[in-house]
Amino acid sequence: MKRIKIADIWKDQRISGPVLVKGWIRTLRNSKHFSFIELNDGSCLTNIQIIADNTLLNYTDVESLTTGSALAVSGTLRNSPGQGQSVEIHADTITIINKTPDSYPLQKKRHSDEFLRSIAHLRPRSNKYGAMFRIRSHVSMFIHNYFQNKGFFYIHTPVITGSDCEGAGEMFRVSNIKPGQMITQNGKPDFSSDFFGKETNLTVSGQLSAEMFALSLGDVYTFGPTFRAENSNTSRHAAEFWMVEPEMAFCDLTDTMTIAEEFIKYVVKSYLETCQEDFSLFSRFVDTELPHVMNTILSSDFERISYLEAVNILINSGKSFEFKVEFNSDLQSEHERFLSEEYFKKPVFIYNYPKNIKPFYMRMNDDDQTVAAMDLLVPNIGELIGGSQREERLDYLIKRMKDMGLKQEDYWWYIDSRKYGSVPHSGFGLGFERLLMLLTGVTNIRDVIPFPRTPGHIEF
Numbered sequence: 001m002k003r004i005k006i007a008d009i010w011k012d013q014r015i016s017g018p019v020l021v022k023g024w025i026r027t028l029r030n031s032k033h034f035s036f037i038e039l040n041d042g043s044c045l046t047n048i049q050i051i052a053d054n055t056l057l058n059y060t061d062v063e064s065l066t067t068g069s070a071l072a073v074s075g076t077l078r079n080s081p082g083q084g085q086s087v088e089i090h091a092d093t094i095t096i097i098n099k100t101p102d103s104y105p106l107q108k109k110r111h112s113d114e115f116l117r118s119i120a121h122l123r124p125r126s127n128k129y130g131a132m133f134r135i136r137s138h139v140s141m142f143i144h145n146y147f148q149n150k151g152f153f154y155i156h157t158p159v160i161t162g163s164d165c166e167g168a169g170e171m172f173r174v175s176n177i178k179p180g181q182m183i184t185q186n187g188k189p190d191f192s193s194d195f196f197g198k199e200t201n202l203t204v205s206g207q208l209s210a211e212m213f214a215l216s217l218g219d220v221y222t223f224g225p226t227f228r229a230e231n232s233n234t235s236r237h238a239a240e241f242w243m244v245e246p247e248m249a250f251c252d253l254t255d256t257m258t259i260a261e262e263f264i265k266y267v268v269k270s271y272l273e274t275c276q277e278d279f280s281l282f283s284r285f286v287d288t289e290l291p292h293v294m295n296t297i298l299s300s301d302f303e304r305i306s307y308l309e310a311v312n313i314l315i316n317s318g319k320s321f322e323f324k325v326e327f328n329s330d331l332q333s334e335h336e337r338f339l340s341e342e343y344f345k346k347p348v349f350i351y352n353y354p355k356n357i358k359p360f361y362m363r364m365n366d367d368d369q370t371v372a373a374m375d376l377l378v379p380n381i382g383e384l385i386g387g388s389q390r391e392e393r394l395d396y397l398i399k400r401m402k403d404m405g406l407k408q409e410d411y412w413w414y415i416d417s418r419k420y421g422s423v424p425h426s427g428f429g430l431g432f433e434r435l436l437m438l439l440t441g442v443t444n445i446r447d448v449i450p451f452p453r454t455p456g457h458i459e460f
């Protein structure tokens with residue numbers, strides 16, 4: 001008999017009769033003539049109840065099983081007379097695939113996120129993390145669906161790069177040279193002897209590569225892992241995270257904000273339609289405001305204000321922030337959260353940032369002081385998206401690189417793209433983990449990542 005998933009039982013009410021399920025025991029309760037087993041196979045949150053009769057040949061083994069043991073159960077699916085479930089399986093045979101010892105680390109009580117993070121293989125067996133990683137999978141798909149439906153092409157941009165997209169220097173170096181064996185010249189490392197013949201790093205963003213393809217395929221996106229050696233041990237930064245980066249030819253900053261808004265609304269709508277059961281876990285036990293936050297995103301027009309307006313609002317707010325608000329400096333997370341959470345009470349785009357706090361590739365505005373950048377700030381998270389219109393004018397780009405002290409030879413291929421059919425183009429990067437935090441109400445980025453990497457932490 002073919003195994004069916006427990007999720008299919010709950011999805012398709014017509015399934016009845018003989019079935020085979022396999023999964024892990026969540027709880028087992030013995031009564032006089034039979035045992036009740038709550039079985040879960042990871043396909044959904046709700047367990048299936050198994051009735052194990054004491055007439056089973058191996059009943060004495062079955063009744064002594066404990067949480068975590070793996071079983072194959074064949075039996076009959078039928079309406080349940082009991083409370084709490086519509087159907088149950090009356091077992092004909094129960095095969096014990098693996099019996100856990102009594103020392104199973106997960107108890108029935110709720111465990112802390114820190115504790116669960118320390119057990120790689122059992123964390124996703126808890127209700128919360130099972131739900132989290134099913135959601136993570138679904139939301140990845142919604143992202144692809146949105147762009148694919150709109151005719152964007154998915155470009156696999158490289159993980160190993162020779163350039164620093166954001167110019168922030170927060171990169172992990174890639175090398176195959178053994179420690180201590182790097183050749184040096186005048187005390188400086190000589191990368192010509194390294195694997196690629198030059199200094200190479202893990203990418204901080206796929207943008208520059210995506211731009212090359214937008215200038216030929218039109219609308220493209222990349223969605224993959226990015227790496228940042230920011231030593232900021234915050235609840236919103238990870239050293240390895242995933243970024244969604246659409247890049248669109250013939251598109252300006254305003255168009256980009258419109259697409260970003262439509263994209264987020266599409267993802268939230270798909271999420272609420274598809275992940276109802278897992279969403280309900282987070283809205284009941286993690287953040288009871290979640291339905292309200294989701295409704296706000298779906299029903300509101302996102303605010304759009306300039307950086308100048310944002311700073312004025314912050315200065316006139318009368319709030320005492322830990323970090324002082326100053327023109328020409330970056331907004332801190334507390335400022336960003338104030339704007340979206342308390343002031344506008346909805347997502348807000350901030351655009352036209354001062355040039356001195358933004359990377360070289362952003363398009364210079366006519367005032368020569370600000371660039372066509374935008375960030376999307378959302379309640380509970382702060383910055384969810386960072387994007388811009390790119391500098392498509394060759395002379396402006398070169399001037400800006402000079403002003404910022406960047407070596408043109410390091411970016412010759414990028415500069416080249418502004419020579420032959422350069423067109424206005426724009427794009428943005430959305431932090432996938434921050435999106436998951438927004439969708440689930442989870443406040444620590446580590447808890448939306450299967451194997452989180454943060455400063456000092458890389459156990460598995």
Ligand code: 4AD
Nearest residue numbers: 205207237238241245384385386387427428429431
């Ligand atoms: O604002 P950022 O640095 O923008 C870029 O990298 C652009 N090249 C993107 C583009 O235009 N194609 O990063 C984009 C987003 C941020 O808004 C944030 O959500 C997320 O990536 N992010 C991080 N998420 C988790 N951990 C970190 N250390 C992150 N750094 C950025």
Ligand code: MG
Nearest residue numbers: 375383385386
């Ligand atoms: Mg940013």
